[in-house]
Amino acid sequence: xxxxxxxxxxxxxxxxxxxxxxxxxxxxxxxxxxxxxxxxxxxxxxxxxxxxxxxxxxxxxxxxxxxxxxxxxxxxxxxxxxxxxxxxxxxxxxxxxxxxxxxxxxxxxxxxxxxxxx
Numbered sequence: 001x002x003x004x005x006x007x008x009x010x011x012x013x014x015x016x017x018x019x020x021x022x023x024x025x026x027x028x029x030x031x032x033x034x035x036x037x038x039x040x041x042x043x044x045x046x047x048x049x050x051x052x053x054x055x056x057x058x059x060x061x062x063x064x065x066x067x068x069x070x071x072x073x074x075x076x077x078x079x080x081x082x083x084x085x086x087x088x089x090x091x092x093x094x095x096x097x098x099x100x101x102x103x104x105x106x107x108x109x110x111x112x113x114x115x116x117x118x
Contacts, residue, residue: 083089094100101107 099107
């Protein structure tokens with residue numbers, strides 16, 4: 001019986017030393033857990049940065065559309081300014097709003113139909 005017991009101990013000793021011989025060092029399960037946690041942390045940071053990049057790109061697209069709308073408004077205002085500075089517009093304002101006439105012209109003012117008899 002002593003032999004069996006010593007054989008069992010020897011087997012256990014051989015298995016423990018065999019696992020050490022395979023890897024060269026004792027097993028460290030916490031190292032794998034730490035590595036997995038590190039990889040999860042890096043993946044989380046990467047995902048967060050991608051989300052922030054997405055938000056920034058959305059803001060850029062919004063600002064670009066605002067710029068395009070402002071450029072259209074600017075072009076319309078420049079056209080209006082050019083029209084307001086034209087000779088035809090100045091003449092129209094002088095005739096209609098200021099009541100001016102060119103030399104030699106006679107200005108007529110229509111009289112309402114009910115006002116001629118009074």
